[in-house]
Amino acid sequence: MGETQMAPLVSHWRRLWLYAFAALALLFLILPILVIIPMSFSNSRYLDFPPQSWSLRWYEAYFSKPTWMDATSVSLQLAAISSLLATAFGVLAAYALHISNWRAIKNMRMVMLLPLMVPHIILAIGIYYVYARIGINATMPALVAAHTMLTTPFVIVTTLAGLRGFDMNQELVARSLGYGRLQAFCRVTLPQIKGSVLSGALFAFVMSLDEVVVSLFVSGGYNSTLTKLMFTSLRDEIDPTIAAISSLLIVISLVLGALAIFVGRPRRTA
DSSP: OOOOOOOOSSOTTTTHHHHHHHHHHHHHHHHHHHHHHHHHTBOSSSOOSSOSSBOOHHHHHHHHOHHHHHHHHHHHHHHHHHHHHHHHHHHHHHHHHHHOOOHHHHHHHHHHTHHHHSOHHHHHHHHHHHHHHHTOTTOHHHHHHHHHHHHHHHHHHHHHHHHHTSOTHHHHHHHHTTOOHHHHIIIIIHHHHHHHHHHHHHHHHHHHHHOOHHHHHHOOGGGOOHHHHHHHHHHHOOOTHHHHHHHHHHHHHHHHHHHHHHHHSOOOOO
C-alpha cells in the first residue's frame, strides 16, 4: 500500500495575509538601507532623498579627511583585537558549559549571556563609572575590555551550537589513546566545530565595529571610534559624509554576516 501525501492543514492562500505581513516587516527593516545608500551618492550639501544629482564627493571627503581615517583605524583595530579575545574566551567558556556536569557551571550560562539581554546604555553607565574610578577612560585597553565583554556572548552561542552537533565520544577516544584534554580538543574537536567558531568571530567583529553606545561613554581623544565620531558629527551638523560611512558599514556588516552564516552552516558529508 503506497504512502499517501497529507494535504497541509492550512492552504497557502489562507496564509497569504501572513506572507504579506512578513513582507511588510522585511521592508520596514531594510527601508533605512534603501534610503541611506542612495543618499550617500548625492551631490547636495545636505542629506537629500531622492538625490537630485549624483556624485562620489562624500566618499572622497571621508577617505581624504585624517579625522575620519584615524577613527576608522581605531575602530578596525578595536574590532580585530576584541573579536580575537572574544573568540578565545567564548570558545573556552562554551566548552566548559558543554562538558561540565556541575549545576553551578550550567547556571553560569545565563550570567555569561547577560550582555545580550541588558540594555547597552546600562552597561555603558556601569563601565564608565568603573573606568572613571580607576582612571582608564578613553584608552585602548579599556575599549578592548569593554568590547570583548559585549561580543563574547556571540561566540559562546555559536560555539555551543557547534558542540551540540559534535559527538564528544570522538574526543574521549582521542584521550584514551594518550592525548591530553587540550590536545584532544585542538586536534579532534576544534577542527570539526571551526565553522561555528569562525561564525562567532565574524559576528563579534561586526558587533564591535558597529557598537556605538558604550563607545560614546568610554572612547575619546585619539581613541575615538568611528561610530562615536559619526554620532557627534550628526549632533553638531548634518554632514552627508555620514551617509557615505553608513553605507560602507552596512555593506561590510552584510558581507561579514552572510559569510558568518555560510561558514557556520553544517556541511553535508557523503
